[in-house]
Every structure is written in C-alpha cells, then in structure tokens.
Amino acid sequence: MNMQTTPDEMLTVKEPAMEEIKTDVLVIGAGSGGLSFAAGASQMGADVTLLEGHKMGGDCLNFGCVPSKALIAAGKQAQAMRTGQKFGVTPVMPEVSYAEAKQHVHKVIETIAPVDSQERFEGFGVRVIREYGRFVDKDTVEAGAYRIKARRVVIATGSSPFVPPIPGLDDVPYETNETIFDLMEQPAHLIVVGGGPIGMEMAQAHVRLGCKVTVIEGGKALGKDDPEMAEVVLKRLRAEGVEIIEGAQAERVSGAAGAVTVHTSQGDYSGTHLLMAVGRKANIDRLNLDAAGIKHDRAIRVGADLRTTNKKVYAIGDVAGGFQFTHVAGYHGATVIRPILFGLPAKARTDHIPWATYTEPELAQVGLTEAQAIKAHGKHAVEVLRFPYHENDRAIAEGKTEGLIKVMVVKGRPVGASIAGEKAGELIGLWALVLANKLKIGAVAAMVAPYPTLGEISKRAAGQYYVPRLFENETVKRVVRFVQKVLP
Ligand SMILES: Cc1cc2nc3c(=O)[nH]c(=O)nc-3n(C[C@H](O)[C@H](O)[C@H](O)COP(=O)(O)OP(=O)(O)OC[C@H]3O[C@@H](n4cnc5c(N)ncnc54)[C@H](O)[C@@H]3O)c2cc1C
Numbered sequence: 001m002n003m004q005t006t007p008d009e010m011l012t013v014k015e016p017a018m019e020e021i022k023t024d025v026l027v028i029g030a031g032s033g034g035l036s037f038a039a040g041a042s043q044m045g046a047d048v049t050l051l052e053g054h055k056m057g058g059d060c061l062n063f064g065c066v067p068s069k070a071l072i073a074a075g076k077q078a079q080a081m082r083t084g085q086k087f088g089v090t091p092v093m094p095e096v097s098y099a100e101a102k103q104h105v106h107k108v109i110e111t112i113a114p115v116d117s118q119e120r121f122e123g124f125g126v127r128v129i130r131e132y133g134r135f136v137d138k139d140t141v142e143a144g145a146y147r148i149k150a151r152r153v154v155i156a157t158g159s160s161p162f163v164p165p166i167p168g169l170d171d172v173p174y175e176t177n178e179t180i181f182d183l184m185e186q187p188a189h190l191i192v193v194g195g196g197p198i199g200m201e202m203a204q205a206h207v208r209l210g211c212k213v214t215v216i217e218g219g220k221a222l223g224k225d226d227p228e229m230a231e232v233v234l235k236r237l238r239a240e241g242v243e244i245i246e247g248a249q250a251e252r253v254s255g256a257a258g259a260v261t262v263h264t265s266q267g268d269y270s271g272t273h274l275l276m277a278v279g280r281k282a283n284i285d286r287l288n289l290d291a292a293g294i295k296h297d298r299a300i301r302v303g304a305d306l307r308t309t310n311k312k313v314y315a316i317g318d319v320a321g322g323f324q325f326t327h328v329a330g331y332h333g334a335t336v337i338r339p340i341l342f343g344l345p346a347k348a349r350t351d352h353i354p355w356a357t358y359t360e361p362e363l364a365q366v367g368l369t370e371a372q373a374i375k376a377h378g379k380h381a382v383e384v385l386r387f388p389y390h391e392n393d394r395a396i397a398e399g400k401t402e403g404l405i406k407v408m409v410v411k412g413r414p415v416g417a418s419i420a421g422e423k424a425g426e427l428i429g430l431w432a433l434v435l436a437n438k439l440k441i442g443a444v445a446a447m448v449a450p451y452p453t454l455g456e457i458s459k460r461a462a463g464q465y466y467v468p469r470l471f472e473n474e475t476v477k478r479v480v481r482f483v484q485k486v487l488p
C-alpha cells in the first residue's frame with residue numbers, strides 16, 4: 001500500500017473510467033461466423049468492432065474441425081500401413097507416437113491460425129478487443145474496460161460441449177473436445193460417450209492410432225443420418241475394432257484416473273480414459289441477454305432472417321441453434337451482411353445445407369434423407385436413385401468399394417442426396433449446388449464426368465432416373481424401331 005494514502009482516499013476507490021466506443025457493427029465472438037461477417041463487412045467499408053474472450057478462430061480452429069481432421073489424417077496414415085496387402089505392399093504394424101500425432105494436430109492449427117488472427121483482422125480495419133462481452137441495454141455491450149454502443153450487433157458466440165449431469169461424472173477425470181487435443185498420453189482404452197459425429201470421428205482416429213475404443217450411445221449411432229448410409233460407416237468401424245454399444249444410455253460413472261467405468265442400461269464398460277461427446281450447448285450464459293430483450297431457450301431465438309427478438313441484434317452460427325457446422329456459421333455471416341450493411345432483406349435457407357462426417361468411409365448428406373423426403377412429399381412422389389461404389393471403376397482401382405449414393409427426386413428435381421463412401425464429403429458438393437439452385441436431375445445426367453473418377457457415381461445415379469423412362473419404355477422402343485425403318 002502507498003503509505004501517503006489518506007484514510008478518505010482509501011474509502012473512495014475509483015473504478016477505472018470505461019472507454020466508450022461507438023461502432024456501426026459490434027460482433028461478439030471471433031469464430032467461424034463472427035470472422036466471416038467481420039471480414040466481409042469491414043472490407044466493404046463498415047466500422048466493425050470484434051470481441052473475443054478466448055481464442056481467435058473459435059471452436060473450429062482450436063477445438064473442432066481443424067484438430068479433429070488433423071488427428072483423423074494421422075489415423076489414416078497408420079491404417080494405410082496396416083492394409084497394403086491387396087496392393088502387394090507388405091502390411092506393417094505401425095509404431096505410433098500418440099504425442100507426435102498430437103504435435104501434428106498443433107502444427108496444423110498453427111499453420112491455419114494466421115488466417116483467423118487478430119493482426120489479419122486489424123489489417124482489415126476491424127477493432128479487435130480480447131474480452132468477453134455482456135449486454136447492459138438494448139444496444140450497449142460492456143467488455144473489460146470498454147463500453148460499446150453499436151447500431152447493430154451480431155452475436156456469434158458459438159457453443160461448448162454439453163456435459164450432462166450424470167451421477168459420478170464430476171468425480172472422475174474426463175475429456176471433451178476442448179481438452180482431448182491437448183492429451184499427450186496415449187489412452188490404452190478410450191471410452192467415448194456419444195455416437196454422434198464427434199464420437200465416431202474420434203473413435204476411428206483413436207482405434208487407428210492403436211487405442212482400444214468403446215463407444216456408448218444412448219440411441220442409434222450416427223442417428224441424424226439415413227440409417228442405411230450410417231450402417232456402411234458403422235460396419236467399417238466395427239471391423240476396425242471399435243466396440244459400438246447402441247441403446248446404452250450412460251447412467252452413472254465411477255472410478256478414478258486411469259480406470260473409469262461407465263454404467264449403462266446395457267451393462268458396465270471400463271476403460272482408461274473417458275471422452276464425453278453428447279452434444280453442444282449454446283454459449284449464452286455470459287451475454288446477459290435479458291438486458292437487451294433477446295429471447296432464448298437453449299439457443300438464441302431467431303427467424304429465417306437471423307434476427308433476434310431485439311431487431312438491432314442478429315445471432316449467427318452455433319448460438320442460433322439449427323445446423324451446427326462451420327460452413328453454416330460462414331453462410332449465416334454472409335447472409336446478415338445484406339440487412340446490416342445495405343438495409344436489404346435476407347433469409348437463411350436450410351434446404352441446401354450439406355454436412356459430412358469424416359470417418360472412413362465418409363458420410364455426407366444434403367437436403368432430405370429418404371425417410372424425410374417420403375414424409376414431406378409422400379411415398380409415391382419420391383423416386384430414390386441409387387448407385388453403388390462397387391460399380392465405379394476408380395473405387396475398384398483404389399480398393400474403396402464400400403458404400404453408395406442415394407438421390408431423392410420429386411417431379412424431376414432432387415430434394416436430397418446421401419452418400420456413404422470414399423470422399424463422400426467432396427462428392428456432396430455437386431448435390432449442394434443442385435439443391436441450392438433447384439436444378440433438375442437432367443443437369444447432372446447431362447454433365448460429362450472425367451473417367452475414372454469417384455464423381456461418376458453422381459452422374460450414374462442421375463442416369464438411373466432415365467432408365468425406366470428410356471430403356472424400359474415400350475413407346476421409346478416403338479419410336480426407335482419406326483425411325484430406323486424410315487431413316488434413309
Ligand atoms: C470436435 C468437433 C469437430 C467439428 N468438426 C466440424 C467439421 O468437420 N465441419 C464443420 O462444418 N463443423 C465442425 N464442427 C462444428 C464447428 O466447429 C462449429 O459449427 C463452428 O465452430 C461454429 O462457429 P461459430 O462461429 O458459431 O462458433 P465458434 O467457432 O464456437 O466461435 C465462437 C467464439 O465466440 C467466443 N465467445 C463466446 N462467448 C463470448 C462472449 N460473451 N464475448 C466474446 N466472445 C465470446 C468464443 O470464445 C469463440 O471463440 C466441429 C465441432 C467440434 C466440437
């Protein structure tokens with residue numbers, strides 16, 4: 001303490017004055033959604049202030065897509081070494097350094113990080129403040145030593161791992177997607193609770209890196225996808241050694257570090273490490289949404305225009321509920337540029353959003369699944385076009401023949417496509433284009449695909465639409481026979 005301080009001065013401890021900022025747009029959260037919006041808006045001339053309380057790049061870069069795909073790549077490399085036999089390459093049991101695989105993960109993050117960095121955004125003219133934001137009224141947010149008044153606010157605070165209140169869970173160490181990529185000691189036996197995309201991607205990466213893996217799933221694993229397509233992936237995972245227990249709700253957890261048991265309705269499963277991957281919760285707790293009149297339940301309530309119940313505030317990405325993907329957060333960011341910068345209406349569509357799960361084989365979807373299409377349009381209106389990978393020459397050459405494509409067509413237009421198989425995530429892009437532009441199936445059938453590519457499966461599926469119409473049609477046959485008679 002300063003010995004010169006008088007007792008009076010000690011009583012009146014002064015709060016440091018808050019710096020007032022006025023800005024066109026305040027973006028809260030520097031993840032996929034917030035950064036997409038901030039990059040576009042600032043480069044188009046808006047005055048943008050961006051708040052980030054934790055790491056620039058958000059979940060996708062630091063704890064989500066990027067690290068998970070990097071670990072999957074390490075697993076793929078190990079698996080290729082075990083499976084060379086059919087190519088005449090002697091298989092070997094790879095010596096895996098789990099810690100070095102994790103170093104690869106961190107190098108990948110470091111390589112991509114500059115794209116999402118504070119410096120890059122400051123270069124665009126964005127004012128970046130590394131603090132958590134909190135509403136104090138309808139258009140004012142406080143963040144650290146700043147009070148920011150904005151004409152418009154974009155909430156892009158994302159989501160965090162949902163950890164259910166399972167009895168005993170608090171007493172054992174467990175991983176989530178926020179910690180697993182920093183784990184350097186190899187789990188001898190990883191128990192994964194949750195058979196969604198996080199659980200299954202991590203399960204396969206770990207089994208390939210030499211861990212024993214058990215997945216405990218309360219319902220159906222990969223249950224958001226078409227069950228026939230999901231089964232292609234689950235069959236392969238099981239063949240690679242992943243133990244998948246379905247219909248097994250985790251009810252209690254016991255044990256200690258290195259020896260954890262998950263008690264389920266189907267029995268008890270023990271391992272050395274536990275990963276909780278049972279879904280997400282929107283990051284809204286810090287925002288003081290009530291002060292701004294922003295209604296929410298588990299996520300922020302928005303309409304198709306992504307506006308909240310406070311008309312000056314938009315919510316985009318994971319925090320807005322709905323599809324929780326990086327490309328959706330980016331799409332939301334681009335969508336709200338129109339109303340915020342130009343005062344023009346804009347709506348976010350959901351019917352053309354693709355997604356992929358990056359297991360091997362991959363699982364990808366855009367639009368309606370077969371069951372959803374039948375529910376929406378009726379059984380008689382939906383034609384399901386199918387084509388298997390094992391009839392694709394490139395798939396045969398590569399030894400990647402598991403899987404199929406299904407395309408759901410109503411009145412000549414695709415309403416959904418599902419692909420399970422090699423590079424499904426790449427192949428679904430074509431169908432995302434078709435759905436986004438409401439193209440007819442004929443557009444894909446007319447495309448000339450290079451030979452031999454996996455992409456030919458899309459053309460061959462589209463071609464199936466014409467099989468009954470052209471090849472199994474008596475009228476066509478009669479016309480051809482007649483024309484052949486009269487042609488000179
Ligand atoms: C393991 C895993 C793998 C995934 N793989 C894929 C994939 O392959 N493909 C895909 O498309 N999606 C994937 N996802 C989903 C994807 O990561 C998210 O959909 C995406 O990150 C959402 O972006 P966002 O901008 O909404 O939120 P986030 O990326 O989560 O960013 C939100 C940011 O806001 C910050 N923040 C929160 N509250 C405040 C506050 N009050 N003030 C200031 N800042 C705040 C957070 O610190 C965070 O940085 C994966 C997710 C996980 C967990």
Ligand SMILES: NC(=O)c1ccc[n+]([C@@H]2O[C@H](COP(=O)([O-])OP(=O)(O)OC[C@H]3O[C@@H](n4cnc5c(N)ncnc54)[C@H](O)[C@@H]3O)[C@@H](O)[C@H]2O)c1
Pocket residue numbers: 164193194195196197198199201216217218219220221222223224248249250251277278279280323324325355356357358
């Ligand atoms: N490739 C990708 O694009 C990708 C990859 C990973 C994550 N993500 C995103 O992250 C989101 C979250 O992924 P996720 O896998 O955590 O969630 P999820 O909601 O997709 O799956 C969670 C699974 O856990 C099960 N579950 C819930 N409570 C359980 C319990 N007590 N016991 C046993 N099982 C239980 C559920 O039945 C469900 O199948 C995804 O929906 C997706 O939007 C995307």
